[in-house]
Amino acid sequence: MNEIQFVDSVAELQDLCQKMQQEPWLAIDTEFLREKTYYPKFCLLQVATLEWVACVDPIALEGELEELFAIINDPAIIKVLHSCRQDVEIFYQLSGKLPAPVYDTQLVAPLLGFQENTGYAMLVSGFLNINLSKIHTRTDWSQRPLSPEQLKYAADDVIYLAKIYQMMQEKLQALGREDWLKEDFEQLMNEDLYDIPPENAWLKIRGKNKLTGKQLAIVQVLAEWREQLAKKDNRPKNWVLRDELILDMAKLQPLNLKALSDIRGMNDGFVRRYGKQVCELIDNARGLPGLKLKNKANNKKKPGQEAVLDILTGVVRLRADENSLNPVILATRKDLEKLLLDEQQSSLLHGWRFSMVGQELQQLLQGALSVSVDKKNLRVQ
Incomplete structure (x- = not known):
């Protein structure tokens, strides 16, 4: 060199x-x-x-x-x-x-x-x-x-x-x-x-899954406003307003400067500079339709699905062994849960994992394939 x-x-x-x-x-x-x-x-x-x-x-x-x-x-x-x-x-x-x-x-x-x-x-x-x-x-x-x-x-x-x-x-x-x-x-x-629209910025805020649909609408409006301001001023968005304060504002819904100032951790300078505008945003967002998070109502397994996951896990182990891979690299238990509960969110339906095992698991869940077992082998038919 x-x-x-x-x-x-x-x-x-x-x-x-x-x-x-x-x-x-x-x-x-x-x-x-x-x-x-x-x-x-x-x-x-x-x-x-x-x-x-x-x-x-x-x-x-x-x-x-x-x-x-x-x-x-x-x-x-x-x-x-x-x-x-x-x-x-x-x-x-x-x-x-x-x-x-x-x-x-x-x-x-x-x-x-x-x-x-x-x-x-x-x-x-x-x-x-x-x-x-x-x-x-x-x-x-x-x-x-x-x-x-x-x-x-x-x-x-x-x-x-x-x-x-x-x-x-x-x-x-x-x-x-x-x-x-x-x-x-x-x-x-x-x-x-690499170019997330400001209106989707709320999807990256952690902790939002505990909020109601109406509260999520407020989070969406505040996160969009913060993203646009941070871009315009070229400042980190958490320097404009921290995530936890957006969540607190969605819960408490302050409509005046006094109520906004009373939120724990709220910066006085932020209230003076943006308080009136933020209160108006919250007030307007209160009248918007509530939002829903994907899978919020569909993330609990039904009786019997644990057994289905065990079968899927067995197939993953089989294909991983055939290809000299650690089964966890091919699919974790959480990956299989996503495939079972909501295919659209599953990484197993893309790329090399789909070719190696994802398509097969999908067909198993659709009933197009079946599994048989003897004392030595697991077989997919």
């Missing part, structure tokens, strides 16, 4: 882009900050192949990244990332496009014996027997200049990623699993994952 190239001029970026354009795949990572902003602040791009590695300074090159994003969004080049959602969000935010096709090593890991949601450090240790340093985990990547140690720390994320990608591909091909994740990777290119 050559030395790390630090790119902070237009001429250097043009040279790098020419080199990137020739590659069939690129290992990519980003460093960003979002503690004080709604949108992530793009601070560093790391890119590597097996032959070279570079770190691009998007702060120094602000307004000059169009050619770089054209390559990142090039459908002829595979972008290899680990746990790619936040990186893709940055690319989508800045370029307006999704960088298809992507290859997410975190999704691949379970097919090769790792646990679900395996961290990058665990992959590096498992594949390369290298323990990554954590010394710069809390680095402020917006500060300049970056030290040689910081650049090495950042570059390691793609240097090892490139090597792991090659090893993963070889193992998947040996197992005949190289196409199993095609649908999973394609699902990562769904714009809805």
Whole structure:
């Protein structure tokens, strides 16, 4: 591996882009900050192949990244990332496009014996027997200049990623699993994952499942207002208004500044600045139809369904053993409950899990298949 190239001029970026354009795949990572902003602040791009590695300074090159994003969004080049959602969000935010096709090593890991949601450090240790340093985990990547140690720390994320990608591909091909994740990777290119409409922001608030339909309508209105304000001011939404206060406001429904101020934890500055507007929003929301949460009334198992789950679990174990996988990677008990109670929410009806066992389980539940047992085997007929 050559030395790390630090790119902070237009001429250097043009040279790098020419080199990137020739590659069939690129290992990519980003460093960003979002503690004080709604949108992530793009601070560093790391890119590597097996032959070279570079770190691009998007702060120094602000307004000059169009050619770089054209390559990142090039459908002829595979972008290899680990746990790619936040990186893709940055690319989508800045370029307006999704960088298809992507290859997410975190999704691949379970097919090769790792646990679900395996961290990058665990992959590096498992594949390369290298323990990554954590010394710069809390680095402020917006500060300049970056030290040689910081650049090495950042570059390691793609240097090892490139090597792991090659090893993963070889193992998947040996197992005949190289196409199993095609649908999973394609699902990562769904714009809805990265551009949630403000009117749907309430769905991400935890604790709402204990509220009534009328209270949920208030949560929806307040969460939408908060999302729009946070975007406009580029502030973290919890800096505008915390989730727990939205839930308390939905329960207590204050209609004047005094009642709003009396809510525990309510900031006086927030009341002065937004209190009147928020009370009007709550008052208007009180007249809206109540909302319903998906599955709220359909999340209790009926007598006998535990036995059905046991049978489904047996089929999962059978297929996992046939494919040398941990059954928990293929489907947990909770995954099977979702399939039983509400198919639309089940991950077993998508991607490689559907091919391996999901379709079969679905047909069992529909009565199109049956299970027979003898002293040695479980059979699906």
